[in-house]
Amino acid sequence: xxxxxxxxxxxxxxxxxxxxxxxxxxxxxxxxxxxxxxxxxxxxxxxxxxxxxxxxxxxxxxxxxxxxxxxxxxxxxxxxxxxxxxxxxxxxxxxxxxxxxxxxxxxxxxxxxxxxxxxxxxxxxxxxxxxxxxxxxxxxxxxxxxxxxxxxxxxxxxxxxxxxxxxxxxxxxxxxxxxxxxxxxxxxxxxxxxxxxxxxxxxxxxxxxxxxxxxxxxxxxxxxxxxxxx
Amino acid sequence: xxxxxxxxxxxxxxxxxxxxxxxxxxxxxxxxxxxxxxxxxxxxxxxxxxxxxxxxxxxxxxxxxxxxxxxxxxxxxxxxxxxxxxxxxxxxxxxxxxxxxxxxxxxxxxxxxxxxxxxxxxxxxxxxxxxxxxxxxxxxxxxxxxxxxxxxxxxxxxxxxxxxxxxxxxxxxxxxxxxxxxxxxxxxxxxxxxxxxxxxxxxxxxxxxxxxxx
Numbered sequence: 010x011x012x013x014x015x016x017x018x019x020x021x022x023x024x025x026x027x028x029x030x031x032x033x034x035x036x037x038x039x040x041x042x043x044x045x046x047x048x049x050x051x052x053x054x055x056x057x058x059x060x061x062x063x064x065x066x067x068x069x070x071x072x073x074x075x076x077x078x079x080x081x082x083x084x085x086x087x088x089x090x091x092x093x094x095x096x097x098x099x100x101x102x103x104x105x106x107x108x109x110x111x112x113x114x115x116x117x118x119x120x121x122x123x124x125x126x127x128x129x130x131x132x133x134x135x136x137x138x139x140x141x142x143x144x145x146x147x148x149x150x151x152x153x154x155x156x157x158x159x160x161x162x163x164x165x166x167x168x169x170x171x172x173x174x175x176x177x178x179x180x181x182x183x184x185x186x187x188x189x190x191x192x193x194x195x196x197x198x199x200x201x202x203x204x205x206x207x208x209x210x211x212x213x214x215x216x217x218x219x220x221x222x223x224x225x226x227x228x229x230x231x232x233x234x235x236x237x238x239x
Numbered sequence: 240x241x242x243x244x245x246x247x248x249x250x251x252x253x254x255x256x257x258x259x260x261x262x263x264x265x266x267x268x269x270x271x272x273x274x275x276x277x278x279x280x281x282x283x284x285x286x287x288x289x290x291x292x293x294x295x296x297x298x299x300x301x302x303x304x305x306x307x308x309x310x311x312x313x314x315x316x317x318x319x320x321x322x323x324x325x326x327x328x329x330x331x332x333x334x335x336x337x338x339x340x341x342x343x344x345x346x347x348x349x350x351x352x353x354x355x356x357x358x359x360x361x362x363x364x365x366x367x368x369x370x371x372x373x374x375x376x377x378x379x380x381x382x383x384x385x386x387x388x389x390x391x392x393x394x395x396x397x398x399x400x401x402x403x404x405x406x407x408x409x410x411x412x413x414x415x416x417x418x419x420x421x422x423x424x425x426x427x428x429x430x431x432x433x434x435x436x437x438x439x440x441x442x443x444x445x446x447x448x449x450x451x452x453x
Binding site: 035036037038039061084085086087088089094097098104106108109110111112113114116117128129130131132133134135136149166176177178179180181182183184185186213229230231232233234235236237238 | 287288289290291296297298299300303304305306307308310311312313314315317323324325326327329330333334353358363364365366367368369370371372373375376402403404405406
């Protein structure tokens with residue numbers, strides 16, 4: 010049985026200055042909203058944060074940027090955040106941009122005990138600088154290394170006391186990969202359910218990867234509301 | 240022709256690259272518009288790299304779901320028969336050669352198929368997203384863009400000046416003026432899309448164009 014916490018402050022209490030954190034989500038979809046808010050309240054600094062994006066100015070990981078808690082950001086696209094740009098230009102924030110598929114696979118590898126792998130993405134581009142290039146069947150590939158972290162903050166739709174998780178629609182994204190790649194994984198779920206309620210064959214993340222569970226109500230802000238033209 | 244009509248014209252022509260039964264990934268910008276012209280006779284499954292196979296139309300107001308977005312972070316719907324999956328699975332599909340056609344926007348394309356579409360030195364870098372993975376995995380990579388830039392200068396070049404997204408990755412270029420294939424022997428002009436002559440198109444294109452029979 011996993012620890013089911015009641016307070017987000019308790020959930021993030023172990024995170025220290027300088028920690029490396031994986032944060033789930035794509036844009037604002039599937040982000041661990043309450044864990045991020047609680048982390049902001051702790052005020053821990055010099056964090057390295059790995060996430061596909063960096064929230065928007067006033068929501069998601071943007072809250073940690075606003076409070077100047079992030080030292081280094083590793084992401085694939087950060088164009089939605091003005092504060093990000095300012096902090097990079099002023100030298101307060103270090104940034105490493107990684108092709109999205111490479112980012113996903115590096116995290117997957119980290120959780121799966123694979124130290125490195127070769128991928129075609131980035132050959133002949135600025136991404137290849139300083140990386141080993143190897144030819145397989147006449148085609149060039151880059152050596153990319155695994156990513157692991159001290160903590161993963163992830164979000165799921167349902168979770169049970171064994172730590173088994175189910176995600177909803179495209180809110181899945183990076184969350185299951187990150188669940189496996191950290192020393193400590195904190196799963197924020199919309200609904201804590203009884204074991205057996207999620208059919209075993211529907212579970213996306215087996216509980217072995219999860220350390221702590223906490224139920225949290227989500228605001229689910231929408232970045233670009235688009236509707237059908239009538 | 241105004242900019243909007245130019246973009247629509249490109250999107251309409253790009254639709255012809257998609258065959259019934261194809262799995263297709265459409266990039267952000269003009270590529271997203273291609274879906275508006277998709278023939279109802281074609282059965283096409285659209286992939287969104289954030290973890291969806293089977294993108295549906297934009298939702299009605301009451302259908303909006305914050306947990307269902309495309310790679311451009313727009314709210315969308317999913318068709319019956321759609322599937323959701325994680326980001327590593329999504330890019331395994333892409334890199335593994337399972338996507339039939341990827342249609343991307345471009346800033347510059349070189350005659351050897353190099354593509355630049357993600358950063359301009361001196362301007363703030365936003366990131367490459369999934370573009371660098373997509374250009375290596377899809378069976379056919381089609382770049383759609385305006386033939387010349389806002390200053391009237393060619394975007395199809397002997398060598399890209401901007402940092403690359405991928406080396407030797409483009410199969411076909413579709414612009415408001417022409418359809419051009421990247422071949423071993425060079426750039427082959429396949430179609431002229433307006434009243435321009437071959438000489439007019441050549442003037443707007445830096446490398447030498449080869450004609451088969453247009």
